[in-house]
Amino acid sequence: MGSSGDVRAVCLGEAMVVLRPDGDQPLAAATTLLRSVGGAEANVAGGLAALGVPTAWVSRLGQDPFGDVVVDDLTGRGVQVEVDRDPARPTGLYVKEPAPGGSRMHYYRAGSAAAAMDADLLARPGVVAALASAEVVHTSGITLGILEEDSGLVARLLALREKHGFRLSVDLNWRPALWTGASTAPLLALLRAADVVLLGADEARAALGAQTPEDLRELLGPRPRLVIKSDSHAAGEYDVDGRATQVPALRVDVVEPVGAGDGFAAGYLAGLVDGSGPVARLRQGHLVAATVLAAPGDHAAPPPADVRSRLLASSEEEWAATRVSADGIVSPALTNDAPTTDEETR
Numbered sequence: 001m002g003s004s005g006d007v008r009a010v011c012l013g014e015a016m017v018v019l020r021p022d023g024d025q026p027l028a029a030a031t032t033l034l035r036s037v038g039g040a041e042a043n044v045a046g047g048l049a050a051l052g053v054p055t056a057w058v059s060r061l062g063q064d065p066f067g068d069v070v071v072d073d074l075t076g077r078g079v080q081v082e083v084d085r086d087p088a089r090p091t092g093l094y095v096k097e098p099a100p101g102g103s104r105m106h107y108y109r110a111g112s113a114a115a116a117m118d119a120d121l122l123a124r125p126g127v128v129a130a131l132a133s134a135e136v137v138h139t140s141g142i143t144l145g146i147l148e149e150d151s152g153l154v155a156r157l158l159a160l161r162e163k164h165g166f167r168l169s170v171d172l173n174w175r176p177a178l179w180t181g182a183s184t185a186p187l188l189a190l191l192r193a194a195d196v197v198l199l200g201a202d203e204a205r206a207a208l209g210a211q212t213p214e215d216l217r218e219l220l221g222p223r224p225r226l227v228i229k230s231d232s233h234a235a236g237e238y239d240v241d242g243r244a245t246q247v248p249a250l251r252v253d254v255v256e257p258v259g260a261g262d263g264f265a266a267g268y269l270a271g272l273v274d275g276s277g278p279v280a281r282l283r284q285g286h287l288v289a290a291t292v293l294a295a296p297g298d299h300a301a302p303p304p305a306d307v308r309s310r311l312l313a314s315s316e317e318e319w320a321a322t323r324v325s326a327d328g329i330v331s332p333a334l335t336n337d338a339p340t341t342d343e344e345t346r
Contacts, residue, residue: 006133007080008273009048009055010166012157013041013143014114015074016092017066018298020103027097027106037073038094038298040140040173040262047266047288049078050302053273056080056130060113060121066091067113082126086113096258103258115146119156131160135273136196138169138265141187141207145178154186158193167272170224171265172199174207188219196272197224198265201231213238227268227282235264235285237278247282250290253325259298264289267302280312283319287311290324303329310334 018038021030045057057074061067063085070091074081092109109115121127131137137157147153161168170190179187184207191197197220204210210219213236216226226238233249267288271281287308291300302308307329311322314333322331 007054007056007130008133008135009045009053009269010058010127010130010134010137011041011045011048011055012058012117012137012139012153013039014059014092014109014112014146015039015042015057015061015070016094016107016109016112017069018094018096020096020296021098024098027095033095035069036297037070038259039092040142040171041138042070042074043259043262043299044138044171044266044269045079046074046077046299047263047302048270048273051266051270051284051288052305053270054080056082056126056134058082058121058124058127058130060084060086060089060117062089062091062113063087064091066093080126080130082124082130084113084121084124086116089113089116101257103256105258109146112146114143115148117143117147117151117153119152121153122156122160131166132164134164134166136167136169136269137161138171138269140171140173141190142173142175142178144187144190145175145182154190167195168193169196169198169265169269170194171261172197172203172207173261174199174203176206192221192223194224196227196269198227198229198261198268200229200261204228213244227285229261229264235282237282239278243278245278245282247279247286248320249286250319251323252290252293253323254293255326256296257293260289260292263292263299276312283312284308287324294324294326307334 016039018036019033022032022034045055048055057079061070061083071081092112095106096103210216229235234246236246238244264285268281268285271284288302291302310333318333
């Protein structure tokens with residue numbers, strides 16, 4: 001399932017099959033369910049690949065048809081898939097139930113193949129090669145939350161970071177249900193060890209008790225670059241040298257909020273790998289997140305490169321006047337004020 005050539009990014013975590021009703025009908029009344037693939041790190045991997053960053057996704061899947069669906073989906077989107085297939089444990093599943101303001105999620109992941117990820121997973125030949133060439137490795141608090149206590153995965157990953165020199169990116173992705181009755185000390189240790197930490201201000205308060213960026217810096221220490229999505233719909237980057245950059249989000253006609261944070265991570269990390277400055281990488285995070293928000297699924301194809309480049313280089317006034325919807329993007333930074341077509345933007 002691997003492919004030749006160096007990858008620049010590795011995403012490590014669970015993917016699941018997603019089922020949702022066809023339309024807005026209640027789940028209990030639906031007789032047809034649409035199938036797709038989701039999961040935080042899988043969404044980020046697909047987003048990075050769509051942005052032209054050679055990316056590998058590392059995980060475990062069941063030796064079952066849903067595992068085949070995940071492999072086919074990600075490889076079809078240009079991701080190098082490096083997985084162990086487990087004959088005893090299943091591939092995870094979640095079901096979306098339409099609800100006001102966004103879907104309600106029903107997870108069926110207990111005892112999944114991904115929960116058994118361990119240090120041995122990182123010894124696979126394809127994974128060894130991917131980590132040796134990667135510039136950034138991305139994972140999340142969800143991954144840590146599902147792992148079994150004796151996994152050893154994180155300790156091995158940190159040792160390999162010291163060996164290979166990649167940057168470790170961690171999205172907090174706070175899911176309280178995963179930490180019920182469990183100590184969050186391992187999560188805090190992972191965030192402190194990261195080179196980049198992505199999180200929402202609401203997550204920082206709920207999971208870490210941090211009210212401000214200064215609180216987060218004091219709690220997480222000097223190592224990580226902090227990328228905080230604020231309650232005012234802006235994102236801020238707080239670098240280790242004290243520099244701070246704020247970029248407002250785009251206006252979006254929201255269809256479905258699930259997956260937007262993963263889209264932001266993909267856009268931001270693609271900019272980081274490509275050497276973009278803080279404004280451009282934050283803008284790209286917002287832009288990819290906006291395209292996900294305007295789509296019904298957990299991910300969406302980003303705008304084409306020429307559209308992205310014009311929006312990333314736009315003035316503050318042009319950026320503020322940009323709007324994203326299911327019909328496309330309207331912005332004075334583009335050639336005219338009419339929406340680009342679906343073919344151009346999705």
